Amino acid sequence: MVEGSPPPTRLSSPSRTAGLSTAFVALAALCWGISGGIGGILTDQNWDPIVVSFYRGAIGLLFVLVWLAVRPRGSGLANPRLWVWSAIAGVGVAGNFAFYFISIAEGSVAVAATLMYCAPVFVYLVSFALKLERPTLIKWAAIAMVMMGIVLLTGVYKVGAGEVTLIAAGAGLLSGLSYAIFIFGFKYAAPHGSPQAILVIAFTVLAILLFLLGDAEQTAAVLQTPSWPLFVVLGVLGAGLSFIFYIVGLNHTAPAVASIVAMVEPVTASLFGVVLLNETLGALQVFGMVLILLTVTALSVHSRAD
Template sequence: MKLSVLLVLMAAILWGTTGTAQALAPTNASPLVIGALRLLIGGGTLLIYIAFQRNFTIKGIPKKALFISALAMALYQPFFFSGVHMTGVAIGTVVAICSAPIFAGLIEWLIYHRLPDWVWGLSTILAVIGCLLLFQSEESIVFDPLGVLFSLIAGLSFAIYTFVSKSLVAEHPPDVVVALVFSSAAVFLLPLLFTADLSWTLQWSGMLSVLHLGILATALSYILFARGLKGVAASTAVTLALAEPLTASILGLFLLGEKLTLLSGFGLVLLMAGLILLSNKQRFKNVRA
């Protein structure tokens, strides 16, 4: 397994904890505020991190690409957390992340005029079907159309972020790119905090939740993801990010008391098979050749 693939998978595993972290936060914690605080803490942590690096520079980074990447990430936060809040941890996470590879494939085809290879196609089909079957992990599901729409918008935002960030890290240091993107995205969402009720952040559960989301599930995870992007295609990285709902489902089982049915268990197997196939992409391509 390539190091770049491993880095993306490690990032996705950290992202898989976001829904659970939100669920364990105080009940009066707003999903919009959680998303804004996540970016504010994550962006601040990243800026402090690169400030201690020697000879780092922000010169030459294209402002348009930086703006699009930051805006996509700023949109991802409130739509993802709102989707999770309205549809539940499992469904919100699965819809957002499972739609992202489909959007990524369309972007690569329509904008970059490239068709992803057969390994990506097969592994994405397996992983997406596996994610859909994970819906069965919740016995009582209330379908919320608006929540699903929010999750789909989050998936599109993540796909756009990945493609634009791929172009940025190809020419510039990944750590600097991530720090600038997330600190800029935090500025977009900063107005949400001016009138929000932040009293829940003074509770231990709230404080630990936002610190985990900001430092581990944002600052650390997106540095890993950006470094991994240097060695894998954007569409491949988005599919590998499906390790997020896998992690979310496992955490839902053991920490939130969600139940695993036979069908959802089969979904887990398919999802893992798709990730294993894509993680060893070159080996399978060589076997077919």
């Protein structure tokens, strides 16, 4: 509580504020999970995953531009370091969106979402290499368990007859690696400006990259297709509201709690794929998925508790 402010009322009590913030984080994760399912529908309709990713990011850019216009103070836009690190974050989120939808198009929503959830493992490995994080036996054991989960989920142990194609598995892991790049970029940009300014730069970089890499004919065709409402919903949920909810929610949510709540995303995406897209998972795949989700969550909680 700030000195000189009135005593908190029941509506503004710390516990109620924390509960509301956690709900925002959960809502963001739910939006991301649903966006994976919507991406699955669009790629099933033969839309280019890069084009789908472009519209997700471009619509998100509109939202964060409004956020920056409403809250312009402390943006840090005059700081060159903000631009450099935010641009790196933009490359990361562009790769995250694109590889995620490529993995969905080549495999399934459940597998893609679970592999992307491995992002904290990549963060650890990069941190170990840069000596930003001290490796411990627990962390290495957790990483080994995640790798075992990936083997079970993708079925790579079945020589020549894996459950998941190499492209689907590789793109899913690259989406996680790209998200790790976004995390690093955002982390190092944060001291130099506001979250909304960082996201404006990041999403602008994303929109430029994916527009150049995407199919120009399909990009234009989206504006006249009957599927355009799905693209709008994807952008609003997958990048517009979700990133704002998540950042606002983190202000009063314990990192360990946020790590656990984030499991809503892959679980929601998996249920969306199974229920609405008729995707199926074998018993070993389900076990591998659960092993990954529980281990990554425990690893994140353990790290924040250090």
